[in-house]
Amino acid sequence: MTGASRPLAIEGCAIATVNGSGTEYEYGHMVVENGRIAKIGPGPLPMRADVTRIDGRGCLATPGLVNVHHHLYQWATRGLAQDHDLFGWLTSLYPMWASIDVDLVRDTTAAGLAWLALSGCTTSADHPYIFPDRVGDLLAAEVAEAGRIGLRLHLCRGAIDLGHSRGGLPPDELVENTHDCLSAMKQAVSDFHDPSPGAMVRVAIAPCSPFSVSAQLMAESAALARDMGVRLHTHLAETIQEEHYCKDKFGVTPVRYLERLGWLADDVWLAHGVHLSDDAIETMAKEGVAVAHCPSSNARLGAGIAPVRRMLDAGIAVGLGVDGPASQESGLLVAELRQAMYSARLDGGPTAMSARDALRMGTMGGAHCLGRQDEIGSLEVGKLADIALWRLDTLGHAGIADPVAALVFGPPAGLARLLVHGREVVVDGELQTADITQLTKGLEESCRRLATRH
Numbered sequence: 001m002t003g004a005s006r007p008l009a010i011e012g013c014a015i016a017t018v019n020g021s022g023t024e025y026e027y028g029h030m031v032v033e034n035g036r037i038a039k040i041g042p043g044p045l046p047m048r049a050d051v052t053r054i055d056g057r058g059c060l061a062t063p064g065l066v067n068v069h070h071h072l073y074q075w076a077t078r079g080l081a082q083d084h085d086l087f088g089w090l091t092s093l094y095p096m097w098a099s100i101d102v103d104l105v106r107d108t109t110a111a112g113l114a115w116l117a118l119s120g121c122t123t124s125a126d127h128p129y130i131f132p133d134r135v136g137d138l139l140a141a142e143v144a145e146a147g148r149i150g151l152r153l154h155l156c157r158g159a160i161d162l163g164h165s166r167g168g169l170p171p172d173e174l175v176e177n178t179h180d181c182l183s184a185m186k187q188a189v190s191d192f193h194d195p196s197p198g199a200m201v202r203v204a205i206a207p208c209s210p211f212s213v214s215a216q217l218m219a220e221s222a223a224l225a226r227d228m229g230v231r232l233h234t235h236l237a238e239t240i241q242e243e244h245y246c247k248d249k250f251g252v253t254p255v256r257y258l259e260r261l262g263w264l265a266d267d268v269w270l271a272h273g274v275h276l277s278d279d280a281i282e283t284m285a286k287e288g289v290a291v292a293h294c295p296s297s298n299a300r301l302g303a304g305i306a307p308v309r310r311m312l313d314a315g316i317a318v319g320l321g322v323d324g325p326a327s328q329e330s331g332l333l334v335a336e337l338r339q340a341m342y343s344a345r346l347d348g349g350p351t352a353m354s355a356r357d358a359l360r361m362g363t364m365g366g367a368h369c370l371g372r373q374d375e376i377g378s379l380e381v382g383k384l385a386d387i388a389l390w391r392l393d394t395l396g397h398a399g400i401a402d403p404v405a406a407l408v409f410g411p412p413a414g415l416a417r418l419l420v421h422g423r424e425v426v427v428d429g430e431l432q433t434a435d436i437t438q439l440t441k442g443l444e445e446s447c448r449r450l451a452t453r454h
Contacts, residue, residue, distance in 0.1 A: 064122025
């Protein structure tokens with residue numbers, strides 16, 4: 001691990017700390033020791049002979065981006081169901097996902113996390129909820145690949161137990177027995193969750209959605225998560241069809257349905273939150289519920305524009321997610337900064353979101369969603385050295401004097417460095433932990449195998 005035996009110094013760069021005061025340095029330095037930030041400040045680093053120096057001139061240092069909602073296995077079904085809304089898209093792709101196996105999960109996880117790393121991401125949540133019988137240990141494969149690529153992984157063990165014959169959306173052959181879902185969730189926490197400071201892998205319990213999960217599983221999974229001391233995650237209020245489904249089936253809106261089941265608390269983050277009334281936002285803010293905003297996926301599926309400005313103003317922690325690559329084929333987390341800002345401005349005008357608001361969502365907002373705001377999400381002494389050093393001295397960014405504006409308004413920036421716990425995962429735009437050519441080959445082979453089954 002870089003910096004474990006010899007401190008690492010980054011100097012000469014602009015720095016956006018994203019700390020509570022929004023401190024920024026036009027020209028500053030950082031020192032990384034033993035995987036944590038040991039020093040940060042303006043100007044040059046005082047002379048030290050014991051450090052390895054990185055020239056940060058022409059760059060902007062920010063916290064590593066935090067991706068709080070993803071479905072990595074969906075890399076195998078990109079470019080399909082191009083003109084469908086959410087329910088039609090799911091109905092089209094469920095039969096293909098029924099054929100995933102451990103090799104495909106291994107290939108899509110490696111490729112997806114590598115791509116996220118190249119877009120400045122140091123921590124990613126993933127939400128697998130399809131578990132075909134007798135295909136191998138999908139979660140173990142995912143954890144192993146995350147360790148190889150070098151990103152922090154928040155593994156959200158999903159589940160669906162409400163098939164079409166019982167009023168749910170998924171085909172019956174994809175659902176698991178409710179008891180089996182709960183047992184598998186408990187086992188995932190026991191096998192993979194690391195509660196220790198600086199953990200590289202943590203587990204959350206994450207039944208999929210109100211239209212694919214029984215009320216029993218929703219309620220009992222919440223009780224299980226709290227008994228085991230882990231966080232809770234699910235999709236909610238993504239489309240107007242979901243709103244109608246919940247009102248027709250349960251007699252209440254999606255947020256009130258979760259409230260009825262004991263879900264609304266500060267250990268919960270919800271994916272999407274597109275269709276939320278002022279009353280729902282007030283209730284979520286009061287209970288400390290956070291939201292994963294996925295603007296590109298929402299646009300791709302025509303789901304709508306999430307009321308992010310109203311959520312932020314109410315005090316809700318909002319992070320960013322790229323969502324599954326089958327509903328957001330670009331998959332670049334840094335690009336979600338601009339997409340989030342533009343979506344907010346389409347909804348509320350040019351002052352609805354600033355570049356710095358977007359950067360905060362992509363860093364500290366995500367850290368709050370995952371309950372790790374004391375460890376990641378900002379550049380502060382004592383925090384984990386998860387750092388993105390963005391190259392802004394390029395043609396695509398030249399002439400934008402404000403480096404944060406260059407990062408958010410400009411084209412996706414390349415990386416001079418990406419550090420995770422002080423380890424160099426990306427150097428000069430190249431992944432250091434795996435061969436991109438081999439990752440691409442493995443992904444293509446898995447995609448071909450899956451396609452031949454349908």
